[in-house]
Amino acid sequence: MKKFFKTMKAVRVITAIAVFCLISALFFDLYFGLPKPYFLNNPFKTQFMPSLLKMFATGSVLAGAAFITFSVMALLFGRAYCSFFCVFGILMDGIRKIFKFPAENSRLKKTAFGKFFAKRFARLNFAPAHNVLRAAFLCLAVLAIAAGFTSLLGFIDPYSLYGKIMGGIFRPAASFAADAVSNELYSRGIYALGPINGDPSVALAAFGIALFILLAITAATALRGRIYCNTICPVGAWLGLLARFSAFKITLDKPSCISCGMCERECKAQCIDAKAKSSDFSRCVLCFDCGTKCPKNAIKFRPNDTLQKIFFKKDAGSETAAKNTPPAKTGKAAMKRRAFPAAMLSLAGLFCIAANKERKRNRLGLGKKLGKGKGGDCGEVKILDGASPYGVSYGRADKRLTTPPGSISLKNFSEHCTGCLACTAECQGQILKPSISEWGLGGIMQPFMDYRVGFCTPTCHNCGKACPTGAINLIMLKDKMSVKMGTAIFKKCLCVVETDGTDCAACAEHCPVQAIEMIPYGDPKNSKFIPHVHDDVCIGCGACEYICPVLPHKAIVVQGLAEHRKAKKFEESMRLYKPQEKPQDYSAPTTTPDNPFPF
Amino acid sequence: MRRRDFVVKTTLGAAAAAIPFGGNLFAQAEKSEGTPDLIALYGAEADEMFERGIKEMGGMGRFVKKGDSVVIKPNIGWDRGPEYGANTDPKLIKRLVKHCFDAGAKEVLCFDHTCGNDWENRYKMSGIKDAVESEGGKMVAGNTENMFEDQKIPKGKSLKEAKVHKLAINPDVFINVPVLKHHGGAKITCALKNYMGCIYDRQWWHRNNMPQCIADYATFQKTSLTIVDAYRVMLADGPRGNSPEQSPVAKYQIISTDIVAADVAATQIFANVARQHKIGTPFEVSDIDYIALADELGVGTADLSKLNMKRISMA
Numbered sequence: 024m025k026k027f028f029k030t031m032k033a034v035r036v037i038t039a040i041a042v043f044c045l046i047s048a049l050f051f052d053l054y055f056g057l058p059k060p061y062f063l064n065n066p067f068k069t070q071f072m073p074s075l076l077k078m079f080a081t082g083s084v085l086a087g088a089a090f091i092t093f094s095v096m097a098l099l100f101g102r103a104y105c106s107f108f109c110v111f112g113i114l115m116d117g118i119r120k121i122f123k124f125p126a127e128n129s130r131l132k133k134t135a136f137g138k139f140f141a142k143r144f145a146r147l148n149f150a151p152a153h154n155v156l157r158a159a160f161l162c163l164a165v166l167a168i169a170a171g172f173t174s175l176l177g178f179i180d181p182y183s184l185y186g187k188i189m190g191g192i193f194r195p196a197a198s199f200a201a202d203a204v205s206n207e208l209y210s211r212g213i214y215a216l217g218p219i220n221g222d223p224s225v226a227l228a229a230f231g232i233a234l235f236i237l238l239a240i241t242a243a244t245a246l247r248g249r250i251y252c253n254t255i256c257p258v259g260a261w262l263g264l265l266a267r268f269s270a271f272k273i274t275l276d277k278p279s280c281i282s283c284g285m286c287e288r289e290c291k292a293q294c295i296d297a298k299a300k301s302s303d304f305s306r307c308v309l310c311f312d313c314g315t316k317c318p319k320n321a322i323k324f325r326p327n328d329t330l331q332k333i334f335f336k337k338d339a340g341s342e343t344a345a346k347n348t349p350p351a352k353t354g355k356a357a358m359k360r361r362a363f364p365a366a367m368l369s370l371a372g373l374f375c376i377a378a379n380k381e382r383k384r385n386r387l388g389l390g391k392k393l394g395k396g397k398g399g400d401c402g403e404v405k406i407l408d409g410a411s412p413y414g415v416s417y418g419r420a421d422k423r424l425t426t427p428p429g430s431i432s433l434k435n436f437s438e439h440c441t442g443c444l445a446c447t448a449e450c451q452g453q454i455l456k457p458s459i460s461e462w463g464l465g466g467i468m469q470p471f472m473d474y475r476v477g478f479c480t481p482t483c484h485n486c487g488k489a490c491p492t493g494a495i496n497l498i499m500l501k502d503k504m505s506v507k508m509g510t511a512i513f514k515k516c517l518c519v520v521e522t523d524g525t526d527c528a529a530c531a532e533h534c535p536v537q538a539i540e541m542i543p544y545g546d547p548k549n550s551k552f553i554p555h556v557h558d559d560v561c562i563g564c565g566a567c568e569y570i571c572p573v574l575p576h577k578a579i580v581v582q583g584l585a586e587h588r589k590a591k592k593f594e595e596s597m598r599l600y601k602p603q604e605k606p607q608d609y610s611a612p613t614t615t616p617d618n619p620f621p622f
Numbered sequence: 623m624r625r626r627d628f629v630v631k632t633t634l635g636a637a638a639a640a641i642p643f644g645g646n647l648f649a650q651a652e653k654s655e656g657t658p659d660l661i662a663l664y665g666a667e668a669d670e671m672f673e674r675g676i677k678e679m680g681g682m683g684r685f686v687k688k689g690d691s692v693v694i695k696p697n698i699g700w701d702r703g704p705e706y707g708a709n710t711d712p713k714l715i716k717r718l719v720k721h722c723f724d725a726g727a728k729e730v731l732c733f734d735h736t737c738g739n740d741w742e743n744r745y746k747m748s749g750i751k752d753a754v755e756s757e758g759g760k761m762v763a764g765n766t767e768n769m770f771e772d773q774k775i776p777k778g779k780s781l782k783e784a785k786v787h788k789l790a791i792n793p794d795v796f797i798n799v800p801v802l803k804h805h806g807g808a809k810i811t812c813a814l815k816n817y818m819g820c821i822y823d824r825q826w827w828h829r830n831n832m833p834q835c836i837a838d839y840a841t842f843q844k845t846s847l848t849i850v851d852a853y854r855v856m857l858a859d860g861p862r863g864n865s866p867e868q869s870p871v872a873k874y875q876i877i878s879t880d881i882v883a884a885d886v887a888a889t890q891i892f893a894n895v896a897r898q899h900k901i902g903t904p905f906e907v908s909d910i911d912y913i914a915l916a917d918e919l920g921v922g923t924a925d926l927s928k929l930n931m932k933r934i935s936m937a
Contacts, residue, residue, distance in 0.1 A: 217762075220739055220741060477738070525830065526833075527828045529824075532861055533738075535862060570825065573829075593864065620662050620887075621891060
């Protein structure tokens with residue numbers, strides 16, 4: 024049996040490292056060099072919660088493959104997902120390995136440093152289950168999915184927490200590091216490594232949130248192992264619920280167990296009680312560590328008691344954990360134990376209600392309160408039909424945020440995005456940024472498109488390729504130019520052609536769909552041209568807003584749509600200014616076959 | 623810098639003056655002897671025309687000396703394939719890099735401040751990254767601010783100082799390889815306007831009399847050679863382009879030591895192609911504001927008759 028445990032542990036470690044590296048590769052894809060097969064067989068598909076959300080978003084059972092597979096596996100073997108595939112779990116195992124290192128390293132072991140780590144972090148003891156909390160968080164997750172508050176879900180779901188850490192800390196850090204290396208090389212005339220595209224920074228608050236998550240999980244893991252997985256994680260709670268009925272279980276063989284405690288101190292889930300010779304399989308993350316340490320070969324991976332009775336006609340006598348646990352507390356003690364989760368759940372409930380109210384309030388977040396542009400308030404504020412209600416805290420009042428191409432609508436986006444930030448890592452223009460207040464209370468850390476730092480590149484659909492939850496669907500590049508995310512709103516009173524009387528046309532120049540036409544302006548003798556936006560043609564990519572030279576308030580800004588539409592293709596008949604009205608003189612070609620040159 | 627410029631210019635001027643013009647400055651410029659200042663080519667693939675043109679120009683060795691570091695500045699503004707004619711033809715760039723190395727260049731560097739911060743994507747999509755790197759040249763990023771240095775532009779009228787890309791500041795050899803196309807703002811974009819990819823804050827130009835800024839910057843930028851790619855000419859909806867149909871294959875190319883003259887010739891070619899294909903506006907040279915302004919500032923000459931010009935038809 025020991026051999027089996029050792030083999031399984033090796034398989035787990037290899038699988039875990041492979042999964043972690045493959046998924047993390049996307050967050051470190053600084054130069055967008057990941058090959059097509061990577062996205063065709065997206066490793067993100069192995070993640071539990073995204074797969075569940077995508078199944079709901081697309082209605083395709085195939086998208087929910089990971090959800091179904093791992094749920095069925097939990098019924099057969101227990102929570103294999105938690106140790107083999109869950110990136111956040113693998114991250115925690117890595118953190119745990121680091122904290123155990125000084126206690127295990129042969130040189131450090133005997134020093135005070137090593138002893139300190141051995142005493143504090145290396146050994147764990149059995150701890151009772153927090154089943155009420157687990158159930159509470161599972162309910163919260165179910166409610167969040169049902170009510171469409173996935174941004175809240177993103178703060179308890181393991182994959183999204185991992186994504187927040189990666190996208191909020193490691194990706195920007197790696198980008199800045201690559202940039203620094205590139206600068207150094209460039210200054211020496213070595214042009215081997217270019218700087219990264221765009222501006223990789225994220226809002227300080229977003230970085231702070233990610234840092235808090237990282238520090239909290241590091242502390243929790245160092246002191247209590249997989250405490251998060253068995254308290255907060257809704258995936259762990261769900262799979263644990265199924266694992267209670269698992270066909271195979273890790274059990275302590277009572278006759279051979281000597282209660283030495285080797286397995287108990289190894290168990291990161293703190294679910295083995297060596298004294299009672301029992302294990303709580305609903306909390307076991309199936310890391311297979313315990314069996315490798317058992318000196319008596321007393322830890323078995325075998326069919327559960329019921330199956331044993333049916334098939335082997337014997338009572339293994341190991342499934343007595345329930346009987347051995349202390350009797351449930353009654354009266355005041357029970358009240359006390361339940362008060363905390365109850366309070367927490369009601370707080371979460373209040374949060375949901377508040378966020379929902381805010382959404383209903385015309386879905387206008389902090390943006391409206393602060394969004395009165397100070398210098399940009401000349402002229403009328405034009406709000407088109409179907410405009411997204413989310414404004415920004417800077418700039419013009421008619422500026423509205425857009426959701427990424429392929430997100431179909433604000434509703435679809437906000438109800439399926441858990442804020443894992445995978446799209447922000449793949450965004451070629453680096454304009455997708457984690458939000459803080461932009462999407463209001465109900466959308467913290469869901470990405471928004473920041474046209475201050477760039478625009479949505481016409482030849483990029485990476486966010487759709489990266490998104491695992493169905494919040495952003497993949498659209499083909501040929502279709503991208505017909506997906507209307509918003510409409511450019513032009514304010515003449517801010518334009519340099521009006522204020523300075525110079526030619527500009529930067530917006531028309533950068534428009535990828537010919538939505539901006541330069542029409543004659545003022546005295547025809549001056550031959551000045553001013554932009555005119557063809558609303559139906561504009562796709563809201565933000566190229567005009569980004570390039571507009573007017574400061575501090577852009578003369579042209581994108582007003583996002585609450586629901587994406589199909590943009591019209593520009594046709595000559597739409598042209599307002601037709602210089603051909605006095606027909607263009609195409610006659611008198613000045614060249615002959617002998618001399619093809621006009622000079 | 624200025625002294626060096628002066629020396630180069632006077633040497634070139636003296637060389638030009640020394641060339642016997644055969645007494646006639648008009649239609650018979652082809653017949654004149656000596657190395658020409660401007661060569662207009664027609665009727666073949668972009669790289670073939672360049673091959674022939676540079677040979678007539680006296681070979682690449684006339685501009686690139688052994689051990690020189692060559693900087694090529696094509697137009698790589700847009701995330702468009704070569705069929706749109708929005709960026710310089712990659713085949714031409716490939717052949718150019720090869721010639722630079724054959725002439726003994728130490729290194730060939732190529733950059734552009736692309737119109738969007740996804741520079742790597744644009745380098746790739748234009749096909750220029752492949753073209754340069756397959757011949758051993760290097761692509762250098764032109765979008766990060768730290769690649770730019772503040773420079774004074776003493777002769778500038780509107781533009782007195784600018785943040786200029788390090789590679790464009792006092793290079794051994796600087797080759798400007800624009801593509802000829804229509805431009806919504808400047809009417810035509812070609813050699814002079816291609817310099818906008820050398821500076822950091824283009825928006826400032828848009829705010830402050832762009833034609834004057836274009837001309838001002840040209841007084842600062844040292845250029846050894848201008849090669850105008852007019853293999854495809856985008857006649858309308860420039861500079862980004864809407865469909866490849868609006869960028870017909872015209873098969874022209876201009877190789878010139880005088881950047882203003884190159885723009886003048888290019889404008890005439892543009893008008894000619896526009897008439898042939900009945901697309902866009904056949905602009906007159908006088909419509910393009912920055913040409914006259916650059917001529918005024920002494921960047922070059924807008925009078926083609928002052929040059930030793932050679933016309934070559936390869937059709």
